Amino acid sequence: MNEVLDQTETAAAQGSGLIPYALLAELTHRCPLQCPYCSNPLELEKSSNELDTETWKRVIGEASDMGMLHVHFSGGEPTVRKDLEDMVAHAAGLGLYTNLITSGVLLNEKRLEALRDKGLDHVQISIQDTEAESSNRIAGYEGHEKKLEVARLVRKLDMPLTVNAVMHRQNLDNLPAMIDLAVELDAERLEVAQVQYYGWGLRNRAAFLPTREQLDEATRTVEEARERLKGVLVFDYVVPDYYARRPKACMGGWARRFINVNPAGKVLPCHAAETIPDMVFDTVHEHSLNWIWENSEPFLRFRGTDWMPEPCQSCDRREIDWGGCRCQAMALTGDAARTDPACEFSPDRDVLEMPLQEALTEAPEFIYRRIGG
């Protein structure tokens, strides 16, 4: 048995030889929250550009035909789409595993029940902090109590729940309370997520990057809780890149496992790929997902190992971490084709010094996510 998203590669004899595992369907960039670490790009898509229901259904069908297994309905806030139920039903009918990635604030029992009855397999709710005041300040929205109410409704309707807790210097000390909250909400799984520093997160980096001491304490907390809560709560926890010695295999390797379709139908190898300025993305209006997976320039540019510079090219971990994160290389060095500075062998490693110093000074005010930046 293998946990394949983390480990082995399964290939088929066709084109790239790769079958993607998951479709990230960003149904919209609209969202009532204004989290200053939002993973959406600085240039948000207008609702008038959003794909219609039939196009999404076709895309989901193509994903299934390609052999994809998961579809994550994401955003923005995916529940602003009134046709979410249609899309969930379509995906579930094709045997895809359907996951809703939501803030929860627009949901109620009736809608959740409808989504469940259409075949929604799993709900993931983001929680910004353990107490309402701080949580609402981070989100730029009075939604904390509603989120907890919706999380309880999810469990009341006997649907599985993941709590997604984005942790950073302003809430990492509350991690023990966050773990208690996830248990109290009867979640199956807790994602202890770190802010990723591209787009909005990069703009607000000095407000979010934790100190080494905070991080070490958090790691100890997770290790202790993981053992104590074995079989009760599953933990996903990754050390933030800036404190890592080796980079993460971002997206399981560029264009190896995931396809991200943005609200307007642009097809991206990762949700942050639009931060790479010279990339031109194909769209589902012109091509099938499979054509894009096999032929689209952004997918081919960093797939595999041929593109790699040294020290990646001769590194025995090149097919483990796949050179780290292209968007991070872009954000930190101005060149997406450099080794990720999260690797201690990166010649650009010293670019991390400035932000790590900033983590020790007073946190600046947030720049909230708003249309028009």
Next chain:
Amino acid sequence: MSARVIIADGSVPKLPRHAKLRFDKPRDQWIILAPERVFELDAVAYEVVSLCDGERTLEQVVDTLADKFESPREVIAKDVTEMLQGLADKGFLVA
């Protein structure tokens, strides 16, 4: 879940609602699908998991496998219990 699921005599194991057993045709193998995770099952693991239907007890699962593979019951019981406990600890099985 408020307490760790323990797989022992009398347990009636089954997949939880968030985990789905299915055959993955393009990759030609049985898998368990769960949030953001995919578990590949080899032939033996599939035999075991496919019997965890929420009706059979652990003893009945073991009996069925002992018959099918013509192996000593105590060996099967040990292996199956360990494997199912491992799955339960990862959140892929309830009882």
